[in-house]
Amino acid sequence: METLEIIKDQKTEIKEPVSISGSQAVLEAFIAEGVHTIFGYPGGAIMPIYDALYDYNDKLEHILVRHEQGAIHAAQGFARSSGKVGAVFATSGPGATNLVTGLADAMIDSTPVVCVTGQVFAHLLGTDAFQEIDVINITAPVTKWNYQVTDATEIPHILAKAFYIARTGRPGPVLIDITKNAQIQKFDYEGYTKCEHIRSYRPKPIVRKEYVEDAAKLINEAKKPFVIFGQGIILGKAEKEFKAFIEKGGFPAAWTVLGLSAIPTDHPLNVGMLGMHGNYGPNVLTNECDVLIAIGMRFDDRVTGRLDKYAKQAKVIHLDIDPAEVDKNVKSTVPVWGDCKETLPMLTKLIDKKEHTEWLNKFHEFTQKEIDIVINDELNPKTEVMTMGEVIKSLNELTNGDAIIVTDVGQHQMVACRYAKFNQSKSNITSGGLGTMGFGLPAAIGAKLGAPERTIVEIVGDGGFQMTIQELGTIMQYKVDVKIIILNNQFLGMVRQWQQLFNDKRYSFVDIQSPDFVQVAKGYGIAGQTVKDRKDLRSALQEMLEHKGSYLLEVMVGKENNVFPMVPQGCSVSEIRLQ
Amino acid sequence: MSNSKQSDTVIHTPSGIVGKQDFTITVYTENQVGLLNRIAIIFSRRKINIESLNVSPSEAEGIHRFTIVISETEDVVRKLCLQIEKQVEVLKAYYNTNEEIIWQEMALYKVPTDIIAEKAKVERLLHQHGARAVVIRKDYTIFETTGHREETEGLIKALEPYGLIEFVRSARVAIIKASKGFHEKLKEFEQTEPGEELVENEFLDKQDEVFTM
Numbered sequence: 001m002e003t004l005e006i007i008k009d010q011k012t013e014i015k016e017p018v019s020i021s022g023s024q025a026v027l028e029a030f031i032a033e034g035v036h037t038i039f040g041y042p043g044g045a046i047m048p049i050y051d052a053l054y055d056y057n058d059k060l061e062h063i064l065v066r067h068e069q070g071a072i073h074a075a076q077g078f079a080r081s082s083g084k085v086g087a088v089f090a091t092s093g094p095g096a097t098n099l100v101t102g103l104a105d106a107m108i109d110s111t112p113v114v115c116v117t118g119q120v121f122a123h124l125l126g127t128d129a130f131q132e133i134d135v136i137n138i139t140a141p142v143t144k145w146n147y148q149v150t151d152a153t154e155i156p157h158i159l160a161k162a163f164y165i166a167r168t169g170r171p172g173p174v175l176i177d178i179t180k181n182a183q184i185q186k187f188d189y190e191g192y193t194k195c196e197h198i199r200s201y202r203p204k205p206i207v208r209k210e211y212v213e214d215a216a217k218l219i220n221e222a223k224k225p226f227v228i229f230g231q232g233i234i235l236g237k238a239e240k241e242f243k244a245f246i247e248k249g250g251f252p253a254a255w256t257v258l259g260l261s262a263i264p265t266d267h268p269l270n271v272g273m274l275g276m277h278g279n280y281g282p283n284v285l286t287n288e289c290d291v292l293i294a295i296g297m298r299f300d301d302r303v304t305g306r307l308d309k310y311a312k313q314a315k316v317i318h319l320d321i322d323p324a325e326v327d328k329n330v331k332s333t334v335p336v337w338g339d340c341k342e343t344l345p346m347l348t349k350l351i352d353k354k355e356h357t358e359w360l361n362k363f364h365e366f367t368q369k370e371i372d373i374v375i376n377d378e379l380n381p382k383t384e385v386m387t388m389g390e391v392i393k394s395l396n397e398l399t400n401g402d403a404i405i406v407t408d409v410g411q412h413q414m415v416a417c418r419y420a421k422f423n424q425s426k427s428n429i430t431s432g433g434l435g436t437m438g439f440g441l442p443a444a445i446g447a448k449l450g451a452p453e454r455t456i457v458e459i460v461g462d463g464g465f466q467m468t469i470q471e472l473g474t475i476m477q478y479k480v481d482v483k484i485i486i487l488n489n490q491f492l493g494m495v496r497q498w499q500q501l502f503n504d505k506r507y508s509f510v511d512i513q514s515p516d517f518v519q520v521a522k523g524y525g526i527a528g529q530t531v532k533d534r535k536d537l538r539s540a541l542q543e544m545l546e547h548k549g550s551y552l553l554e555v556m557v558g559k560e561n562n563v564f565p566m567v568p569q570g571c572s573v574s575e576i577r578l579q
Numbered sequence: 580m581s582n583s584k585q586s587d588t589v590i591h592t593p594s595g596i597v598g599k600q601d602f603t604i605t606v607y608t609e610n611q612v613g614l615l616n617r618i619a620i621i622f623s624r625r626k627i628n629i630e631s632l633n634v635s636p637s638e639a640e641g642i643h644r645f646t647i648v649i650s651e652t653e654d655v656v657r658k659l660c661l662q663i664e665k666q667v668e669v670l671k672a673y674y675n676t677n678e679e680i681i682w683q684e685m686a687l688y689k690v691p692t693d694i695i696a697e698k699a700k701v702e703r704l705l706h707q708h709g710a711r712a713v714v715i716r717k718d719y720t721i722f723e724t725t726g727h728r729e730e731t732e733g734l735i736k737a738l739e740p741y742g743l744i745e746f747v748r749s750a751r752v753a754i755i756k757a758s759k760g761f762h763e764k765l766k767e768f769e770q771t772e773p774g775e776e777l778v779e780n781e782f783l784d785k786q787d788e789v790f791t792m
Contacts, residue, residue, distance in 0.1 A: 140617050141624065145667045148612075165667055199768040200609050200670045324661035 017188035022152030023052035029159035032192040039071035043091025046118025048183035066470035070442035072102025077446030080429045088115040093131030104142040108433030112171035122150040122179040144172030152185035164195035169203030170322040207338035216350030226289035227251040231258035232296015241344040250355040254282035258432040261422035271363040275303045277414040281366030283573040295319045299329040309572035385558035388415040396421040403455040408440030408464035411493035416459045438467030462488040472524040486554040521552040528552030602656045606645035609668040633750035682753035686731035688722045689745040708734040
């Protein structure tokens, strides 16, 4: 730690460059950017950075994961729960390729992550050296920006750029590949300056007042306005501004999977979730509203269903920070480019205070129908076997909606998104765009480290859990307090559901066997139990939440339960099926 | 998960052009290793073939200019340009129809010298096509001509009976008729806060059409 102090002194007092290695410069950059936690895995080509890290033990916490995919998912979980940039170290070759899934996930879900990968010596590039792989080109389509450093003097300003690009505008993953010679190389370090401008990069478009005015005019004339919102609200830290907007206008508002928790679940204007397994009302009434106000969302195909039958009757106002999203899938009548933190207050100022009681009641009517046909049976089943929904319902009652819910991908994810209760923002962490099975467990670890004061509950299926099960080792080693609920239906449930509904019940390779999860957890020193009877569910959940430290609760649920409602692929949102 | 037929919608573009046609995309970028790949994969990801690609330094120092020709609908090209502009090192991407640009391609033709020397007809032919000899050797002569695709193509056909040995054509280079160069734009980019003008908007002049309520 001596080094750092000297640098600080010299920067402030003597202002004389000091000779440090490229590796030290990397760590100095991470510290200057406010990073405390790095998820990583060492290897040959990143050894000099790990050697330097040995001396930075008191400033940087390094979490040794069990697989590089775990490192990047953990960094994503960290970023999503904390609102800060996630940080990852990995070595060259397989270390770097193991990051690709996580990079793709972070790219499509706009998660700010900075990855540093080691690379072979610059003179070995292109020689098929041991653990050499063309990381820059492999990761080009799944990073917001990437760059290969071959000279240590580049490190400070390249990392400054990396953090700036990752966190500004529409956030995303950045990968910096550093050759081993650059990590070792000593150079005159003149301190770290944060990046604030890149001439070829515009993080957000200029807000055009005339569009805000046009949008307001359209909204004020609307009889049946409908707000649909996504993660842009959370990423833009505009929860308050958003609430003020919908409350003034009295707009029914529906969230996308990634928009979940941006407002509290029981907000009177929250009408539920959009999309394939979303709520009945928001889907059907998308095709009845007269003005559709889309905020910080990108009209994913899982949200829109069949595009040529999507909201054709409506005028569309689209607020987004990314100009490439406007008119990409759905043509907007008025595009409002910009940061919604800026545009929403401008819009709120111009709109009339209104209540759309009759229109809002229409949503409630649909909700009632959904409760009668779907939700009641899911949350209060009369069957002998348990449903996923009743587990979530009991969990809600015990956590009061204060926990961060991290999910994996599949049926349990949709059930959790449909029924979990949220009181505060950044409480829903899931792999939305990429649908990455195996995301949940490492993301939950990162989420806990990003928000240590909060309870983290991971909901996961028996399939996805086995994809990154090795991260139980990380939980063991760092005593990360994560509550794991495995909703075990002994199938790859979502694929099975599709096979049942669309492939004549031809259950092709969805019958997955699992180990004794409680025994596995025990092997890692993690307490747990399996619940098979409804009567034990609540007390088991209680025990899990009260347990000091991690806990694994396996709940056996109905093998062939389906998630409904459902918009079958290729259908319009108004053709949503309730059963 | 299953075979869906969702993309059968036709989105009408502001100018109403729906069919495929040649578009020339002009991209101003920083000079950075790897950027060519980042731009190329935007096309290949969507299974769009690049017909012609030229990269060279522009009139502004340190700024490179890509000229890319593809055949697509205007709606697709507009979206492609937005994706290209999203790349960190890209300053600006424009797209234009053939009518909006002045463009040229250069071609080289290698022909046996003895045949040309014998036949006066060839000389007339070359003259007609505006070709110019670049190298004359005992065994072969290389001609050069510049023009549109049909023109360079025309000379191949004309030379074929006289033993055309080899032929090569360059990518298209194009200048946008309405362009005022990139120096002024570059100044705006260098400011911390980019100027208003940078966000171009097709809807600005179309308010009457847009608001029909």
